[in-house]
Amino acid sequence: MPKVLMKGNEAIGLAAVLGGCDAFYGYPITPQNEIPEYLSKYMIEHNKVFVQAESEVAAINMVYGAAGAGKRVMTSSSSPGIALKQEGISYITGAELPCLIVSVMRGGPGLGGIQPSQADYYQATRGGGNGDYHVIVFAPETIQETIDIIKESFDIADYYRNPVMVLVDGLLGQMMESVDLNKPIKKRFLPPKDWATNGMKNHSGRNVVSSLNIDPQKLENHNLKLQAKYQNVIKNETRFECINMEKAEYVIVAYGTMSRIVRSALEVLKEKGINVGLIRPISLWPFPKEAFKQIPSNIKGILCTEMSLGQMLDDVLIANNGKHPVGFFGRTGGMIPEVEEVVRAIERFQETVVK
Amino acid sequence: MNDAVNIRIAGFGGQGVMMAGQILAYAATSEDLNGLWSPSYGPETRGGTANCAVIVSKKPINSPVFLKSHHLLAFNYPSLIKFMDRVKQGGFILYNNSLVSETVLVEGVEVIGVPINDIALELGSIQVINMVMLGAYLEKSKIFEDSTIHKVLAYVLGERKAHMVELNVKAIEAGRDFIRKQGLIHA
Missing domain, CATH: 3.40.50.920 (Rossmann fold)
Structure with a gap:
């Protein structure tokens, strides 16, 4: 397959589609706007879901809901937008749902600027949400590597039932490079999503998606389960x-x-x-x-x-x-x-x- | 061609600086080389300053940014002044002398004025100044064959602007022609 020249943001959109993305929810912000621009056309043409939400907070909660229904879903944003999504990200990790979050970093703090930056390392790896949670974060260096990782990231998210964040700076989003879209990705065994709340005709008992755990002993047990999962991530996904x-x-x-x-x-x-x-x-x-x-x-x-x-x-x-x-x-x-x-x-x- | 060529293209927003750069990056990709195009502009577009960096390389491209380029295509005076000292020794500058009246000298760098506005107006469209400059660059650098560029042009302009291919090809040829004649004068 010959290489094609693609803009980073468009490549992110296309790679998400190649990775099996069912739905995108987002809110515009520079320098990642070409991702929703690209997907707004592609997703609709291919009978998939694209929603421009009323805010970043709404978008991440739509991701929460659709991920709970067992779909492969994503959102993308840039620095101040990712800041707004932190609450939702914490809830999604608590409820053990898979999703892809693409973060295209610009200069901060606050509204900052629109030029490329890597000042959201803390935001990505430490997070701003509450609780003992982690997001699996990959930081590719070329558009090719971005495509390869995004294609794989829905599998990784599904496997661990945890959000995967792909973190790039604005330059990777805005520039164009020669890329091969058809590089094979690692095949993983993925268990069926028998936890998904996709209607009683699709599962035998009642499925509940929630991050609420009032009983402290139960919540500690839940956290210990999450920690065991994170240990597996550390063992298997460190790159x-x-x-x-x-x-x-x-x-x-x-x-x-x-x-x-x-x-x-x-x-x-x-x-x-x-x-x-x-x-x-x-x-x-x-x-x-x-x-x-x-x-x-x-x-x-x-x-x-x-x-x-x-x-x-x-x-x-x-x-x-x-x-x-x-x-x-x-x-x-x-x-x-x-x-x-x-x-x-x-x-x-x-x-x-x-x- | 060297293992890698760094090209900076700079001008006002609206002069087609970005598109000229993209065509070079598309051409690199279609020749199975590595192409990289990265834009630099403020929030303003038309009338503001804009420049792009293009890398054409036989090997995988490391740094997407460079301090000095091998070649500079300057579409206006501010761009020429800003970037003329950031051209490597042995490199060249093509600048738009329809808009720049001063003679420019840079030690160790060949500087050639190309009246791209005048040439484009002769062709009947000021909009193709970027293609005139591209043509001059292709002739001077010998970086890509016309067949590659024509294929890329058809792709970039797409079905909706397919009728524009002919004019753009003409503009590229006019740019090439200017450099060819220049060569004759020097000889």
Whole structure:
């Protein structure tokens, strides 16, 4: 199959369809508008559901309802919009329902700006909803990888009965790249959705979808069940890539667009005689702590780079556990760092060490 | 062609800067190379400043952004001034000298004025200045064959604007022609 040129946001829409999406619910916000624009045409033409809700809060609760009926459903938004959805996301995890949430990050806080950013790492991995819950978060670095992950994400969500978030920055949404839409995805055994509230003629007993558990012992048991599930996610779904680690003097940690800029910086640094490795987390939750075991013991330090002022940095510090000096370089507010800035950040590493 | 070519195209919103860039990225894809197009514009569109970055590469593309490009296509004066110092040594700049009267010199970079507004007006449509510039670029860079570009044009314009293909092809040819004649003068 020959490659086609696609805009990131449109590719997200099409990949969701290829992943079996039955319904989309959303509310417009830049820089992700091409996702609903694309799906508003495609879903209707293919007898599927597309709803532009009255707000982000309404959209995520429509996702809650339709997911409860056993359908493959999604929403997409950008930073302040994802903030509004946090309550619904917590309810969906509590009720153990699968769904796909696409978050296309822009600069914050507040309304912020519309240029690309990675300042929603905390929002994605820690969440703003209540309770002991996790969302499975993947952060692809190319449009191709975005397509491949989105195609698989409904299966992952169904398998664990938990929301999957695909987190990209606005640049990945807005730019166009050559992609292959037909890369095969991993096949999973998916149990039937016998829990779905899709009418008494489809299930024997009464099915209830709820996140309410008044009895504290029952609620603790429910939380322990969720935790066991999250342990399985950590064991089976942690994803990362390690590059050029063998002879590395320094190791950079970067994800998404930032990791591509770092890849180019590694080439420049190599020409300057500085060997630098890269740890690229693909799953942000679960964070790939085991990648840090591949770091050679004699390196001079780890540099965490982000298009934010240091959020993944927390996870890097936890994974490093005090072993190596850790430095940080980041731009924020919609500024995309140049390759040369990453090169300089390594060159003046000692100045950037996080005490 | 080098392993990778970085091209920056800049001008006012409405001059067709984005479309010219997309055509190059589509052409790369259809030639089984890797193409990347990334836009940069403010909330304003028509009349505001707009630029796009295109990468055509034999290998997978790492950084989607670049500080310096091999080639710059500047559709107006502010774009030329903003980006002329961000062209690599040995690269070239094509600028719209219908709108820029000053002569521009950049050390180590070939700078060629192309009167794209005048050429487009001669063809009867100011709207095809982007295709005139694209034609000049294709001739100067030798990056893609006409057959590829014509295929891409038909795809991008679609059925609804199929009648526009002919004019666009003419504009590309006029741009190519300008560069060919330039070559003769220098010889």
